[in-house]
Amino acid sequence: MDNWLMLVIGVVVVVVIEVIAYRAYKRYRARKEARFTKESLGEVFGDMEATRAYLLRAKEFLKQCSKQAKEEGDEAVACLVDSLLAGERAQLEGLEELRQKLDAKAVEFQKKEYDFPTLADALESYAAEAAAWAYDTVPGMVQRARKEGYRDVAKQLRIIGEVEGGHADLARGAAQGQVDREHEVSLCPTCGAVYFGRRPAFCTICNQPNFEMERMRRGVLD
Numbered sequence: 001m002d003n004w005l006m007l008v009i010g011v012v013v014v015v016v017i018e019v020i021a022y023r024a025y026k027r028y029r030a031r032k033e034a035r036f037t038k039e040s041l042g043e044v045f046g047d048m049e050a051t052r053a054y055l056l057r058a059k060e061f062l063k064q065c066s067k068q069a070k071e072e073g074d075e076a077v078a079c080l081v082d083s084l085l086a087g088e089r090a091q092l093e094g095l096e097e098l099r100q101k102l103d104a105k106a107v108e109f110q111k112k113e114y115d116f117p118t119l120a121d122a123l124e125s126y127a128a129e130a131a132a133w134a135y136d137t138v139p140g141m142v143q144r145a146r147k148e149g150y151r152d153v154a155k156q157l158r159i160i161g162e163v164e165g166g167h168a169d170l171a172r173g174a175a176q177g178q179v180d181r182e183h184e185v186s187l188c189p190t191c192g193a194v195y196f197g198r199r200p201a202f203c204t205i206c207n208q209p210n211f212e213m214e215r216m217r218r219g220v221l222d
């Protein structure tokens with residue numbers, strides 16, 4: 001009899017603890033959601049908008065680089081540029097997931113004109129802009145988001161900065177003719193990182209295992 005009583009008391013205690021914990025969790029979520037508004041985000045919201053505008057600008061420009069590489073019949077560079085392009089799309093999706101909660105409208109972005117004498121010049125220009133974004137602009141944004149308590153935004157922006165830094169290196173390498181035509185190109189669809197040659201076991205930026213990565217196909221001229 002005593003054993004039964006102990007068992008019943010044990011079950012009741014567990015249920016009560018779970019109910020309390022669940023309520024506390026719901027309150028925590030509600031507070032967090034309430035804080036995630038355009039007004040409360042303030043400058044951090046502006047940073048998210050600016051990041052989206054930057055990514056859209058980069059994506060549109062890379063589309064033109066890709067077209068140019070295909071016209072020149074350079075499959076290796078076209079494959080690399082398409083991977084960078086897919087990387088920008090993945091980053092936009094990541095940012096969208098955060099922005100959904102804000103009901104944020106589309107942003108205006110300044111188009112980057114494609115008026116370069118060669119594809120190498122265009123890629124060099126993309127690389128310079130990506131590096132400036134990654135190393136000059138993003139760190140301040142990450143700091144601001146962290147200071148305001150938006151750790152998820154800070155994390156997303158930090159990832160975008162790291163991915164863009166990697167994109168800048170690859171584009172510069174391609175501009176300088178350092179594209180090993182035998183190497184395969186992989187994309188991490190989660191964060192948008194692009195790997196040239198051997199893939200790491202885990203994405204060095206977002207830690208996704210490498211079986212989640214996509215091998216970018218060469219010679220698919222769409």
Ligand SMILES: [Zn+2]
Pocket residue numbers: 188189190191192193203204205206207208
């Ligand atoms: Zn990744």
